[in-house]
Ligand SMILES: [Ca+2]
């Protein structure tokens with residue numbers, strides 16, 4: 664039986680060579696090279712990080728926080744370069760969720776409510 | 780090159796057969812069969828779920844929440860059966876973090892701050 668780490672490295676290689684990853688990589692480079700798109704991307708990311716930090720430190724998310732997150736999300740998703748990047752991110756995120764569901768199945772089963 | 784899903788299934792098999800997983804599984808069964816330990820485990824889990832739900836819905840975590848989480852955590856970790864389970868959970872969690880770091884490296888690199 665192969666080692667769990669060897670298999671993990673093989674999975675990393677598979678991911679790096681998967682078309683969804685190479686396409687995401689190209690979409691990211693295109694965004695970095697577009698000044699308007701890059702600025703929107705950074706603004707969006709900063710708002711996201713701010714919200715995550717609030718959640719992680721147990722602070723309440725205000726209506727204003729939600730409103731400003733929605734506002735930048737709308738502006739960012741109105742940009743075509745960002746749109747292409749987000750579409751690829753969505754595809755990759757779906758793939759990673761599927762991969763994660765497969766590899767964590769033994770744990771899901773272990774902690775599933777017993778049927779006795 | 781092998782398919783990313785095939786590799787994920789191989790990783791699942793590796794995990795299921797890893798000694799850390801079989802030992803965790805045994806520790807979990809032992810806890811389920813011990814009435815005192817099982818009750819502490821369920822109390823602890825309910826408090827954790829309550830906190831997570833607050834975080835996910837953007838509610839503030841109060842000092843009382845923190846205090847009651849600490850109280851049940853102390854009572855649970857004073858139980859030997861729970862102690863053994865938590866030690867195995869910790870080991871498995873470390874393994875999963877390592878595996879996750881390996882397989883998500885391409886993404887970490889992609890989003891790393893550019894050095895230009
Ligand atoms: Ca442009």
Ligand SMILES: [Ca+2]
Pocket residue numbers: 813814815
């Ligand atoms: Ca007992």
